Amino acid sequence: MQEVILQTKKISKRYGKFSALEQADMTVYQGDIYGLIGRNGAGKTTAMKMIAGLTEPTDGEYTIFGKKGTSARSEKRRIGCLIENPAFFGGLTAYQNLKYYCYQKGITDLKQIDHVLTLVNLSDVKNKKFRKFSLGMKQRLGIAFALLDNPDLVILDEPINGLDPIGISELRETFHKLNRENNITFMISSHILSELYAVANRFLFMDKGKVLQEVTKQELDLACSRCLVVRTDDTKKTAMLIESELGIEDYKVIHQDEVRIYDESAKSDVINKMLIQNDVGISGIYESGVSLEDYFKQLIGEEK
Amino acid sequence: MINMMRADLYRMSKSKGMLFFWLFTAFMYFISIAYQQWGGISLGATPEFPESTKTDIGQIAMNFTFYFLLIIPVFCVITSEFSEHTWKNTISSSVSKRLYFTSKFLFSLVYATISFALANFIYYIANRLVNGSTYSSSPADFTKAFFIQFPIFIAIVSAFTMLAFLLRKGALYNAVTISMPIVCSMMVQVFMSINSEKEFFQKIRDFGEKSLSYGVEMMSAKIVLDPSDSYRNNCYIICIVVTVFSFAIGYFSFLKRELD
Structure with missing residues:
Protein backbone atom coordinates (compact mmCIF):
# COMPACT_ATOMS: atom_id res chain seq x y z
CA MET A 1 0.00 0.00 0.00
CA ASP A 221 -7.93 8.29 -19.92
CA LEU A 222 -11.02 6.21 -19.56
CA ALA A 223 -13.25 9.24 -19.18
CA CYS A 224 -11.73 10.97 -22.19
CA SER A 225 -11.29 8.02 -24.53
CA ARG A 226 -13.44 7.25 -27.57
CA CYS A 227 -16.48 5.17 -26.68
CA LEU A 228 -20.08 4.35 -27.50
CA VAL A 229 -22.49 5.85 -25.02
CA VAL A 230 -25.69 3.88 -24.54
CA ARG A 231 -28.52 5.67 -22.75
CA THR A 232 -30.88 3.07 -21.43
CA ASP A 233 -33.52 2.49 -18.75
CA ASP A 234 -31.95 -0.78 -17.62
CA THR A 235 -28.20 -0.65 -17.35
CA LYS A 236 -27.98 -4.03 -15.61
CA LYS A 237 -29.74 -5.89 -18.44
CA THR A 238 -27.83 -3.86 -21.04
CA ALA A 239 -24.50 -4.81 -19.50
CA MET A 240 -25.48 -8.47 -19.33
CA LEU A 241 -26.65 -8.50 -22.96
CA ILE A 242 -23.63 -6.79 -24.50
CA GLU A 243 -21.42 -9.25 -22.65
CA SER A 244 -23.39 -12.41 -23.42
CA GLU A 245 -24.75 -11.60 -26.89
CA LEU A 246 -21.87 -9.58 -28.35
CA GLY A 247 -18.94 -10.84 -26.26
CA ILE A 248 -17.90 -7.28 -25.31
CA GLU A 249 -16.13 -7.02 -21.98
CA ASP A 250 -14.55 -3.56 -22.28
CA TYR A 251 -17.46 -1.45 -21.01
CA LYS A 252 -18.40 0.50 -17.94
CA VAL A 253 -21.68 1.46 -16.27
CA ILE A 254 -21.26 5.19 -15.66
CA HIS A 255 -24.65 6.25 -14.25
CA GLN A 256 -27.94 4.49 -13.63
CA ASP A 257 -28.93 5.29 -17.22
CA GLU A 258 -25.58 5.24 -19.02
CA VAL A 259 -23.26 2.49 -20.21
CA ARG A 260 -20.02 3.26 -22.03
CA ILE A 261 -18.49 0.72 -24.39
CA TYR A 262 -14.80 1.14 -25.11
CA ASP A 263 -14.37 -1.89 -27.42
CA GLU A 264 -13.40 -0.48 -30.81
CA SER A 265 -15.26 -3.25 -32.67
CA ALA A 266 -18.59 -2.22 -31.14
CA LYS A 267 -21.09 -0.95 -33.73
CA SER A 268 -23.93 1.30 -32.68
CA ASP A 269 -26.48 -0.19 -35.14
CA VAL A 270 -25.74 -3.75 -33.98
CA ILE A 271 -26.06 -2.82 -30.30
CA ASN A 272 -29.22 -0.83 -30.98
CA LYS A 273 -30.86 -3.75 -32.81
CA MET A 274 -29.81 -6.28 -30.17
CA LEU A 275 -31.16 -4.19 -27.26
CA ILE A 276 -34.51 -3.53 -29.02
CA GLN A 277 -34.92 -7.21 -29.75
CA ASN A 278 -34.43 -7.89 -26.04
CA ASP A 279 -36.98 -5.26 -24.97
CA VAL A 280 -34.50 -2.82 -23.47
CA GLY A 281 -35.59 0.81 -23.68
CA ILE A 282 -32.99 3.03 -25.36
CA SER A 283 -33.13 6.82 -25.24
CA GLY A 284 -29.90 7.32 -27.17
CA ILE A 285 -26.83 5.69 -28.57
CA TYR A 286 -23.93 7.75 -29.85
CA GLU A 287 -20.19 7.98 -30.15
CA SER A 288 -18.30 10.05 -27.62
CA GLY A 289 -14.73 10.99 -26.87
CA VAL A 290 -13.58 14.24 -25.36
CA SER A 291 -10.33 16.10 -25.20
CA LEU A 292 -8.82 16.95 -21.84
CA GLU A 293 -9.92 20.56 -22.29
CA ASP A 294 -13.49 19.51 -23.09
CA TYR A 295 -13.51 17.15 -20.16
CA PHE A 296 -12.44 19.99 -17.89
CA LYS A 297 -15.06 22.29 -19.39
CA GLN A 298 -17.70 19.65 -18.76
CA LEU A 299 -16.54 19.34 -15.17
CA ILE A 300 -16.81 23.04 -14.49
CA GLY A 301 -20.16 23.14 -16.26
CA GLU A 302 -19.19 25.43 -19.13
CA GLU A 303 -20.12 22.91 -21.75
CA LYS A 304 -22.81 20.33 -21.43
CA MET B 1 18.43 31.33 13.76
CA ILE B 2 22.22 31.15 13.51
CA ASN B 3 21.88 29.77 9.97
CA MET B 4 19.58 32.62 8.98
CA MET B 5 21.95 35.20 10.41
CA ARG B 6 24.89 33.57 8.67
CA ALA B 7 22.98 33.69 5.38
CA ASP B 8 22.13 37.37 5.92
CA LEU B 9 25.74 38.17 6.70
CA TYR B 10 26.77 36.49 3.45
CA ARG B 11 24.17 38.52 1.55
CA MET B 12 25.28 41.76 3.19
CA SER B 13 28.85 41.02 2.13
CA LYS B 14 27.61 41.04 -1.48
CA SER B 15 25.32 44.03 -1.06
CA LYS B 16 26.30 47.43 -2.44
CA GLY B 17 23.85 49.25 -0.18
CA MET B 18 26.28 49.49 2.71
CA LEU B 19 28.88 51.06 0.47
CA PHE B 20 27.02 54.36 0.70
CA PHE B 21 26.95 54.07 4.48
CA TRP B 22 30.73 53.69 4.66
CA LEU B 23 31.48 56.26 1.94
CA PHE B 24 29.38 58.96 3.60
CA THR B 25 30.77 58.09 7.04
CA ALA B 26 34.35 58.25 5.72
CA PHE B 27 33.67 61.58 4.02
CA MET B 28 32.12 63.07 7.19
CA TYR B 29 34.98 61.86 9.36
CA PHE B 30 37.60 62.98 6.88
CA ILE B 31 36.28 66.55 7.12
CA SER B 32 36.15 66.36 10.92
CA ILE B 33 39.73 65.09 11.18
CA ALA B 34 41.11 67.43 8.53
CA TYR B 35 39.54 70.56 10.03
CA GLN B 36 39.71 69.43 13.66
CA GLN B 37 36.04 70.23 14.05
CA TRP B 38 33.07 68.03 14.71
CA GLY B 39 30.73 67.77 11.77
CA GLY B 40 27.49 66.05 10.85
CA ILE B 41 23.90 66.91 10.13
CA SER B 42 21.76 69.05 12.40
CA LEU B 43 18.15 70.16 12.35
CA GLY B 44 19.03 72.93 14.77
CA ALA B 45 18.09 71.14 17.97
CA THR B 46 21.49 70.73 19.61
CA PRO B 47 22.59 72.07 23.00
CA GLU B 48 25.53 74.43 23.37
CA PHE B 49 28.88 72.67 23.31
CA PRO B 50 31.22 73.53 26.25
CA GLU B 51 34.46 75.26 25.23
CA SER B 52 36.54 72.34 26.51
CA THR B 53 34.78 69.78 24.27
CA LYS B 54 37.32 67.79 22.34
CA THR B 55 36.76 67.02 18.66
CA ASP B 56 35.99 63.34 19.11
CA ILE B 57 33.48 63.90 21.92
CA GLY B 58 31.87 66.66 19.87
CA GLN B 59 31.70 64.27 16.96
CA ILE B 60 29.91 61.69 19.13
CA ALA B 61 27.50 64.39 20.30
CA MET B 62 26.75 65.05 16.62
CA ASN B 63 25.97 61.40 15.94
CA PHE B 64 22.44 62.40 14.92
CA THR B 65 23.84 61.98 11.38
CA PHE B 66 23.72 58.25 12.01
CA TYR B 67 19.95 58.48 12.36
CA PHE B 68 19.93 58.86 8.57
CA LEU B 69 22.78 56.46 7.88
CA LEU B 70 21.31 53.64 9.95
CA ILE B 71 18.26 53.61 7.68
CA ILE B 72 20.50 51.84 5.15
CA PRO B 73 21.39 48.56 6.93
CA VAL B 74 17.78 47.97 7.97
CA PHE B 75 16.69 48.68 4.41
CA CYS B 76 19.25 46.21 3.05
CA VAL B 77 18.35 43.46 5.53
CA ILE B 78 14.56 43.69 5.65
CA THR B 79 12.79 45.77 3.02
CA SER B 80 14.73 44.12 0.19
CA GLU B 81 13.21 40.78 1.33
CA PHE B 82 9.74 42.24 0.87
CA SER B 83 10.39 44.16 -2.33
CA GLU B 84 12.00 41.08 -3.94
CA HIS B 85 9.40 38.76 -2.31
CA THR B 86 12.18 36.47 -1.13
CA TRP B 87 10.58 36.15 2.31
CA LYS B 88 8.30 33.43 0.93
CA ASN B 89 11.30 31.25 0.05
CA THR B 90 12.31 31.34 3.70
CA ILE B 91 8.86 30.97 5.27
CA SER B 92 8.04 28.03 2.98
CA SER B 93 11.20 26.30 4.23
CA SER B 94 11.44 25.07 7.79
CA VAL B 95 11.31 28.59 9.21
CA SER B 96 8.27 29.85 11.10
CA LYS B 97 7.09 33.44 10.91
CA ARG B 98 8.10 33.85 14.56
CA LEU B 99 11.65 32.70 13.89
CA TYR B 100 11.80 34.76 10.72
CA PHE B 101 10.84 37.99 12.51
CA THR B 102 13.06 37.39 15.53
CA SER B 103 16.06 36.49 13.42
CA LYS B 104 15.68 39.47 11.07
CA PHE B 105 15.04 41.85 13.96
CA LEU B 106 18.09 40.71 15.88
CA PHE B 107 20.30 40.59 12.81
CA SER B 108 19.45 44.13 11.70
CA LEU B 109 19.90 45.36 15.25
CA VAL B 110 23.28 43.69 15.68
CA TYR B 111 24.49 44.45 12.15
CA ALA B 112 23.47 48.13 12.25
CA THR B 113 24.76 48.83 15.76
CA ILE B 114 28.06 47.04 15.10
CA SER B 115 28.49 49.13 11.94
CA PHE B 116 27.71 52.23 14.01
CA ALA B 117 30.17 51.24 16.75
CA LEU B 118 32.87 50.34 14.21
CA ALA B 119 32.48 53.69 12.45
CA ASN B 120 32.83 55.58 15.75
CA PHE B 121 35.89 53.70 16.95
CA ILE B 122 37.63 53.81 13.57
CA TYR B 123 37.06 57.57 13.65
CA TYR B 124 38.52 57.77 17.16
CA ILE B 125 41.68 55.90 16.17
CA ALA B 126 42.11 57.92 12.95
CA ASN B 127 41.57 61.22 14.76
CA ARG B 128 43.97 60.25 17.55
CA LEU B 129 46.64 59.21 15.04
CA VAL B 130 46.30 62.33 12.89
CA ASN B 131 45.51 65.05 15.43
CA GLY B 132 46.99 63.68 18.64
CA SER B 133 45.72 64.12 22.18
CA THR B 134 45.04 67.86 21.78
CA TYR B 135 41.99 67.07 19.72
CA SER B 136 41.09 63.69 21.12
CA SER B 137 40.10 62.45 24.53
CA SER B 138 41.43 59.38 26.31
CA PRO B 139 40.22 55.95 25.12
CA ALA B 140 38.30 55.55 28.38
CA ASP B 141 36.49 58.89 28.03
CA PHE B 142 35.63 58.22 24.40
CA THR B 143 34.39 54.70 25.15
CA LYS B 144 32.32 56.02 28.05
CA ALA B 145 30.75 58.74 25.90
CA PHE B 146 30.00 56.22 23.18
CA PHE B 147 28.31 53.72 25.48
CA ILE B 148 26.31 56.44 27.27
CA GLN B 149 24.80 57.29 23.89
CA PHE B 150 24.60 53.72 22.52
CA PRO B 151 21.07 52.82 23.86
CA ILE B 152 19.61 55.70 21.82
CA PHE B 153 20.85 54.08 18.63
CA ILE B 154 19.62 50.65 19.68
CA ALA B 155 16.16 52.22 20.08
CA ILE B 156 16.45 53.98 16.70
CA VAL B 157 17.40 50.78 14.86
CA SER B 158 14.59 48.89 16.64
CA ALA B 159 12.09 51.52 15.52
CA PHE B 160 13.45 51.32 11.95
CA THR B 161 13.12 47.55 11.99
CA MET B 162 9.54 47.77 13.15
CA LEU B 163 8.77 50.30 10.42
CA ALA B 164 10.44 48.09 7.81
CA PHE B 165 8.17 45.19 8.79
CA LEU B 166 5.08 47.39 8.92
CA LEU B 167 5.66 49.33 5.70
CA ARG B 168 7.54 46.66 3.70
CA LYS B 169 7.90 48.75 0.56
CA GLY B 170 11.37 50.26 0.33
CA ALA B 171 10.25 53.62 -1.00
CA LEU B 172 7.63 54.03 1.71
CA TYR B 173 10.06 52.97 4.43
CA ASN B 174 12.65 55.48 3.20
CA ALA B 175 10.09 58.27 2.91
CA VAL B 176 8.75 57.73 6.44
CA THR B 177 12.08 57.27 8.19
CA ILE B 178 13.83 60.16 6.44
CA SER B 179 11.00 62.62 6.84
CA MET B 180 10.08 61.68 10.42
CA PRO B 181 12.61 63.89 12.29
CA ILE B 182 11.93 66.79 9.93
CA VAL B 183 8.17 66.52 10.43
CA CYS B 184 8.61 66.12 14.21
CA SER B 185 10.95 69.12 14.31
CA MET B 186 8.42 71.22 12.41
CA MET B 187 5.62 70.21 14.77
CA VAL B 188 7.71 71.00 17.82
CA GLN B 189 8.53 74.43 16.42
CA VAL B 190 4.85 75.06 15.78
CA PHE B 191 4.01 74.05 19.37
CA MET B 192 6.77 76.20 20.79
CA SER B 193 5.76 79.26 18.80
CA ILE B 194 2.35 79.31 20.46
CA ASN B 195 2.10 82.52 22.45
CA SER B 196 -1.06 82.50 24.50
CA GLU B 197 -1.98 82.93 28.15
CA LYS B 198 -4.65 80.23 27.95
CA GLU B 199 -3.80 77.13 29.98
CA PHE B 200 -4.51 74.70 27.13
CA PHE B 201 -2.10 76.44 24.76
CA GLN B 202 0.53 76.74 27.48
CA LYS B 203 0.33 72.98 27.97
CA ILE B 204 0.88 72.48 24.27
CA ARG B 205 3.91 74.78 24.41
CA ASP B 206 5.30 72.88 27.41
CA PHE B 207 4.80 69.65 25.53
CA GLY B 208 6.72 71.13 22.59
CA GLU B 209 9.63 72.10 24.85
CA LYS B 210 9.77 68.64 26.42
CA SER B 211 9.59 67.03 22.99
CA LEU B 212 12.55 69.12 21.91
CA SER B 213 14.58 67.94 24.92
CA TYR B 214 13.81 64.31 24.17
CA GLY B 215 14.04 64.45 20.41
CA VAL B 216 16.69 62.21 18.82
CA GLU B 217 19.03 65.05 17.93
CA MET B 218 18.92 66.75 21.34
CA MET B 219 19.08 63.46 23.26
CA SER B 220 22.08 62.10 21.38
CA ALA B 221 24.02 65.34 22.00
CA LYS B 222 22.86 66.32 25.48
CA ILE B 223 23.35 62.86 27.00
CA VAL B 224 27.04 63.02 25.98
CA LEU B 225 27.84 66.64 26.76
CA ASP B 226 26.34 67.34 30.14
CA PRO B 227 23.65 65.02 31.32
CA SER B 228 22.04 65.20 34.69
CA ASP B 229 21.22 61.81 36.23
CA SER B 230 17.49 62.38 35.89
CA TYR B 231 17.79 63.39 32.23
CA ARG B 232 19.94 60.36 31.45
CA ASN B 233 17.53 58.05 33.24
CA ASN B 234 14.58 59.54 31.37
CA CYS B 235 16.46 59.02 28.09
CA TYR B 236 17.13 55.39 28.94
CA ILE B 237 13.50 54.79 29.91
CA ILE B 238 12.42 56.23 26.56
CA CYS B 239 14.97 54.01 24.77
CA ILE B 240 13.80 50.87 26.57
CA VAL B 241 10.14 51.65 25.85
CA VAL B 242 10.85 52.33 22.17
CA THR B 243 12.97 49.15 21.81
CA VAL B 244 10.46 46.87 23.55
CA PHE B 245 7.41 48.35 21.84
CA SER B 246 9.10 48.27 18.44
CA PHE B 247 9.80 44.57 18.85
CA ALA B 248 6.32 43.81 20.16
CA ILE B 249 4.42 45.84 17.55
CA GLY B 250 6.55 44.49 14.71
CA TYR B 251 6.29 40.92 15.96
CA PHE B 252 2.54 40.79 16.47
CA SER B 253 1.68 42.69 13.32
CA PHE B 254 3.94 40.42 11.26
CA LEU B 255 2.40 37.30 12.77
CA LYS B 256 -1.13 38.53 12.31
CA ARG B 257 -0.90 40.01 8.84
CA GLU B 258 -1.50 37.92 5.77
CA LEU B 259 1.59 38.08 3.59
CA ASP B 260 1.11 38.41 -0.14
Missing part, protein backbone atom coordinates in the same frame (compact mmCIF):
# COMPACT_ATOMS: atom_id res chain seq x y z
CA GLN A 2 1.31 3.44 -0.95
CA GLU A 3 2.29 5.80 1.84
CA VAL A 4 0.16 8.93 2.13
CA ILE A 5 2.55 11.88 2.42
CA LEU A 6 0.05 14.68 2.21
CA GLN A 7 -3.61 14.70 3.06
CA THR A 8 -5.97 17.60 3.50
CA LYS A 9 -9.30 17.28 5.25
CA LYS A 10 -11.89 19.91 4.48
CA ILE A 11 -9.35 22.73 4.43
CA SER A 12 -10.81 26.13 3.71
CA LYS A 13 -9.41 29.60 3.35
CA ARG A 14 -11.43 32.76 3.55
CA TYR A 15 -10.26 36.33 3.09
CA GLY A 16 -13.05 38.35 4.69
CA LYS A 17 -16.18 37.35 2.83
CA PHE A 18 -14.29 35.89 -0.10
CA SER A 19 -13.78 32.17 0.01
CA ALA A 20 -10.54 31.23 -1.77
CA LEU A 21 -10.79 27.53 -0.91
CA GLU A 22 -13.77 25.57 0.35
CA GLN A 23 -13.49 22.28 2.17
CA ALA A 24 -10.84 20.85 -0.11
CA ASP A 25 -9.88 17.22 0.29
CA MET A 26 -6.83 15.84 -1.44
CA THR A 27 -4.50 12.93 -0.94
CA VAL A 28 -0.99 12.70 -2.30
CA TYR A 29 0.85 9.38 -2.18
CA GLN A 30 4.56 8.78 -2.08
CA GLY A 31 5.89 8.76 -5.63
CA ASP A 32 2.96 10.64 -7.15
CA ILE A 33 3.25 13.40 -9.66
CA TYR A 34 0.10 15.15 -8.58
CA GLY A 35 -1.36 17.70 -10.94
CA LEU A 36 -3.60 20.54 -9.82
CA ILE A 37 -5.76 21.74 -12.68
CA GLY A 38 -7.93 24.82 -12.58
CA ARG A 39 -8.54 28.25 -13.98
CA ASN A 40 -7.28 31.46 -12.41
CA GLY A 41 -8.84 31.83 -8.99
CA ALA A 42 -9.60 28.12 -8.72
CA GLY A 43 -7.74 27.89 -5.41
CA LYS A 44 -4.65 26.00 -6.59
CA THR A 45 -2.13 28.53 -5.29
CA THR A 46 -4.06 28.99 -2.04
CA ALA A 47 -3.98 25.25 -1.43
CA MET A 48 -0.25 25.14 -2.15
CA LYS A 49 0.43 28.18 0.04
CA MET A 50 -1.30 26.50 2.97
CA ILE A 51 0.70 23.32 2.56
CA ALA A 52 3.90 25.36 2.27
CA GLY A 53 3.02 27.27 5.44
CA LEU A 54 2.74 30.66 3.74
CA THR A 55 -0.80 31.04 5.00
CA GLU A 56 -2.92 29.30 7.59
CA PRO A 57 -6.20 27.54 6.81
CA THR A 58 -9.38 29.10 8.19
CA ASP A 59 -10.90 25.66 8.72
CA GLY A 60 -9.89 22.06 8.33
CA GLU A 61 -6.56 20.38 8.80
CA TYR A 62 -3.80 18.73 6.85
CA THR A 63 -1.20 16.10 7.56
CA ILE A 64 2.29 16.10 6.06
CA PHE A 65 4.29 12.90 6.30
CA GLY A 66 1.78 11.67 8.87
CA LYS A 67 2.07 14.70 11.11
CA LYS A 68 -0.35 17.53 11.63
CA GLY A 69 -0.54 20.87 13.40
CA THR A 70 2.63 22.28 14.87
CA SER A 71 4.51 18.98 14.55
CA ALA A 72 3.96 19.16 10.77
CA ARG A 73 6.16 22.25 10.77
CA SER A 74 9.23 20.17 11.51
CA GLU A 75 8.46 18.12 8.39
CA LYS A 76 8.58 21.23 6.21
CA ARG A 77 12.27 20.62 5.82
CA ARG A 78 11.28 17.71 3.58
CA ILE A 79 9.34 19.99 1.24
CA GLY A 80 10.75 22.13 -1.55
CA CYS A 81 8.53 24.89 -2.89
CA LEU A 82 8.14 27.28 -5.75
CA ILE A 83 4.98 29.26 -5.11
CA GLU A 84 3.83 31.91 -7.59
CA ASN A 85 6.68 33.76 -9.31
CA PRO A 86 10.27 32.79 -8.52
CA ALA A 87 11.70 35.41 -6.18
CA PHE A 88 15.40 35.98 -5.63
CA PHE A 89 17.74 38.87 -4.93
CA GLY A 90 18.26 40.71 -8.21
CA GLY A 91 21.75 41.92 -7.31
CA LEU A 92 23.05 38.42 -6.60
CA THR A 93 23.98 35.79 -9.17
CA ALA A 94 22.14 32.49 -9.47
CA TYR A 95 24.94 30.75 -7.58
CA GLN A 96 25.05 33.41 -4.84
CA ASN A 97 21.28 33.26 -4.41
CA LEU A 98 21.38 29.50 -3.93
CA LYS A 99 24.41 29.82 -1.64
CA TYR A 100 22.41 32.23 0.52
CA TYR A 101 19.67 29.62 0.87
CA CYS A 102 22.23 26.88 1.51
CA TYR A 103 23.49 28.86 4.50
CA GLN A 104 19.94 29.51 5.60
CA LYS A 105 18.94 25.84 5.40
CA GLY A 106 22.19 24.69 6.96
CA ILE A 107 23.32 22.82 3.83
CA THR A 108 27.06 22.37 4.22
CA ASP A 109 27.81 20.63 0.94
CA LEU A 110 27.88 23.49 -1.55
CA LYS A 111 28.34 21.04 -4.43
CA GLN A 112 24.58 20.66 -4.18
CA ILE A 113 24.27 24.11 -5.82
CA ASP A 114 26.08 22.94 -8.95
CA HIS A 115 24.07 19.72 -8.93
CA VAL A 116 20.68 21.45 -8.94
CA LEU A 117 21.83 24.09 -11.43
CA THR A 118 22.89 21.28 -13.77
CA LEU A 119 19.51 19.60 -13.33
CA VAL A 120 17.74 22.71 -14.60
CA ASN A 121 20.37 23.57 -17.23
CA LEU A 122 21.57 26.77 -15.62
CA SER A 123 25.21 25.83 -15.07
CA ASP A 124 26.40 28.09 -17.87
CA VAL A 125 24.74 31.17 -16.41
CA LYS A 126 25.35 30.54 -12.74
CA ASN A 127 27.42 33.71 -12.43
CA LYS A 128 24.85 35.89 -14.14
CA LYS A 129 22.83 38.24 -11.95
CA PHE A 130 19.25 37.20 -11.31
CA ARG A 131 17.86 40.53 -12.51
CA LYS A 132 19.34 39.81 -15.96
CA PHE A 133 17.62 36.42 -16.23
CA SER A 134 14.80 35.80 -18.69
CA LEU A 135 11.45 34.60 -17.33
CA GLY A 136 12.23 31.02 -18.27
CA MET A 137 15.63 31.15 -16.55
CA LYS A 138 14.04 32.62 -13.43
CA GLN A 139 11.51 29.81 -13.46
CA ARG A 140 14.27 27.21 -13.72
CA LEU A 141 16.21 28.82 -10.87
CA GLY A 142 13.03 28.63 -8.80
CA ILE A 143 12.84 24.91 -9.51
CA ALA A 144 16.53 24.53 -8.62
CA PHE A 145 15.78 26.26 -5.30
CA ALA A 146 12.91 23.85 -4.63
CA LEU A 147 15.26 20.91 -5.22
CA LEU A 148 18.16 22.35 -3.21
CA ASP A 149 17.61 20.50 0.05
CA ASN A 150 16.93 17.05 -1.49
CA PRO A 151 13.24 17.25 -0.60
CA ASP A 152 10.81 14.32 -0.51
CA LEU A 153 7.94 16.47 -1.73
CA VAL A 154 8.31 19.25 -4.27
CA ILE A 155 5.49 21.76 -4.68
CA LEU A 156 5.64 23.75 -7.91
CA ASP A 157 3.11 26.41 -8.78
CA GLU A 158 2.91 26.95 -12.53
CA PRO A 159 6.53 25.84 -13.07
CA ILE A 160 6.39 25.88 -16.87
CA ASN A 161 5.23 29.50 -17.17
CA GLY A 162 7.56 31.36 -19.48
CA LEU A 163 9.47 28.31 -20.66
CA ASP A 164 10.03 27.61 -24.34
CA PRO A 165 8.81 24.28 -25.78
CA ILE A 166 12.26 22.68 -25.52
CA GLY A 167 12.61 23.94 -21.96
CA ILE A 168 9.21 22.46 -21.09
CA SER A 169 10.17 19.13 -22.59
CA GLU A 170 13.51 19.08 -20.72
CA LEU A 171 11.82 19.97 -17.47
CA ARG A 172 9.24 17.24 -17.95
CA GLU A 173 12.07 14.76 -18.36
CA THR A 174 13.73 16.12 -15.22
CA PHE A 175 10.53 15.68 -13.21
CA HIS A 176 10.11 12.12 -14.46
CA LYS A 177 13.75 11.32 -13.77
CA LEU A 178 13.68 12.71 -10.22
CA ASN A 179 10.40 10.98 -9.56
CA ARG A 180 11.66 7.66 -10.88
CA GLU A 181 15.24 7.66 -9.61
CA ASN A 182 15.02 9.67 -6.40
CA ASN A 183 11.41 8.81 -5.54
CA ILE A 184 10.58 12.49 -5.20
CA THR A 185 6.87 13.24 -5.03
CA PHE A 186 5.70 16.25 -7.03
CA MET A 187 2.69 18.47 -6.69
CA ILE A 188 2.42 20.66 -9.77
CA SER A 189 -0.21 23.16 -10.79
CA SER A 190 -0.73 24.45 -14.29
CA HIS A 191 -3.21 26.02 -16.67
CA ILE A 192 -1.71 24.05 -19.52
CA LEU A 193 -3.69 20.85 -19.31
CA SER A 194 -1.83 18.97 -22.02
CA GLU A 195 1.49 19.59 -20.28
CA LEU A 196 0.19 18.54 -16.91
CA TYR A 197 -1.33 15.47 -18.52
CA ALA A 198 2.08 14.58 -19.98
CA VAL A 199 3.80 14.68 -16.61
CA ALA A 200 1.30 13.79 -13.84
CA ASN A 201 -0.14 10.44 -12.80
CA ARG A 202 -2.90 11.80 -10.57
CA PHE A 203 -5.02 14.89 -11.03
CA LEU A 204 -7.11 17.24 -8.95
CA PHE A 205 -9.60 19.38 -10.81
CA MET A 206 -10.55 22.61 -9.06
CA ASP A 207 -12.80 25.53 -9.80
CA LYS A 208 -13.91 28.57 -7.82
CA GLY A 209 -12.21 27.32 -4.67
CA LYS A 210 -13.83 23.90 -4.78
CA VAL A 211 -12.43 20.49 -5.54
CA LEU A 212 -14.35 19.02 -8.45
CA GLN A 213 -12.68 15.67 -8.88
CA GLU A 214 -9.58 13.72 -7.94
CA VAL A 215 -8.69 11.11 -10.56
CA THR A 216 -5.84 8.89 -11.60
CA LYS A 217 -4.43 9.10 -15.11
CA GLN A 218 -6.09 5.77 -15.97
CA GLU A 219 -9.46 7.07 -14.86
CA LEU A 220 -8.94 10.25 -16.84
